[in-house]
Amino acid sequence: HRFHKNLPKTKVWAYEGKVPGPTIEVEKDQPIYVKWENKLPKKHFLPVDTTIHGAMDSPEVRTVVHLHGSSSRPASDGHPEAWFTRNFRQTGAEFVTKTYEYSNRERATALWYHDHTLGITRLNVYAGLAGLYLIRDEEEKALPLPKGEYELPLIVQDKSFNTDGSLFYPSQPSNPPPDLPFPSIVDGFFGDVMVVNGKAWPFFEVEPRKYRFRILNASNSRAYLFQFSNSQSFFLIGTDGGLLERPIEVQSLQVSSAERIDIIVDFSKQPGETIILQNRFELGNPIGDVMAFRVTKPLKENDHSQVPPILSKIDPIPLTEVKKVRHLTLTETQDKYGRPMLLLDGKEWDAPVTETPLLDSVEIWELENKTESGHPIHLHLVNFLVLDRRDSNGKLKERLPTDFGLKDTVTVNALETVRIIMRFEPYAGKYVWHCHKLEHEDHDMMRPLTIR
Ligand code: C2O
């Protein structure tokens, strides 16, 4: 950072030496193969809780990469048990390859790749193992959206640092029960420094014109309610699964861990000003300012980009095709140490598989959140549509703007029930579904999803 030449360096774990990892950009329907190689050191530099899923039983650090939002075959999906270490790969059944195939059959959108190792995902992602993956298609290219240097990924994370510059991650919950093994998992992580695209206290100089921002919330636990300091409105044009049918003008947007938003922001009325992207959620130790946009660059040429009134078409899933409705609860309990533990459908990861949809079948899942906090629920392999949100009395609530797009992660807010609908295709096999607050995912809000 040019203003802080003397700041100490921060040790991270990185894909290809970069944090975030390099953005992979591909064309729809052009499959790629990625050879993932584990060159991580033997020991973790963050506090590993050895009581969680035997996280460090192997002599070296484990990793496995999942391409979030992709529809990959089971062998390329990065199943949490498909981890491998530097010199040793788990040889059970299908989990022997580290060359993954990505078919890129999805619509144009922003996916992301990140570590998914059973029991230490929160630590590996926090250490830096995450990156963006953009799929392009002809439909998107034909739209007059801001392009080139006017389209920018913003990978948003909250971190904390020790005074020597190293990453801080807590090794004990804030109110630890007695006799807690050390170090112990926490039930949520909230950092006090905003990091965007790997930079702390970020700012960006812009021209007075429209920009397209591809925002990914890659924070461990934190959800944001994004808004601009001058309260200017902006357009939501896409979500996890690609473009919306029509742009939605908004003044704020809720974005939980793992969700992506595709937005158009117009700076043309603020030459010379600084506009701050802010977080209006007061959760955790609140961070108000996310990043600054300084409208200081001269306009290079007239801005011919537009927010077209029609963007795309999203195929509905007819209710007449529904084969099964599952009611699944999100609950909080305590583990044997008295620590908070979160569960899906009242079950831990190791309990027998219960979500076993048939290949090509349509299901509705009713996600009932019985806890006082929000949970971003993610399914591997499929995109889904959000049908509705209800409060704890069953009364319909207003949907979020992001509910109008194709989703792979949906936040079920405190005490809400959200219904989602999806078709389980195109592959059968072993996947997972989980809460994407990584501390919840690791303990123990993840369940197998086996498509038969
Ligand atoms: Cu973003 Cu199962 O993960």
Ligand code: CU
């Ligand atoms: Cu995923």
Ligand code: CU
């Ligand atoms: Cu959760």
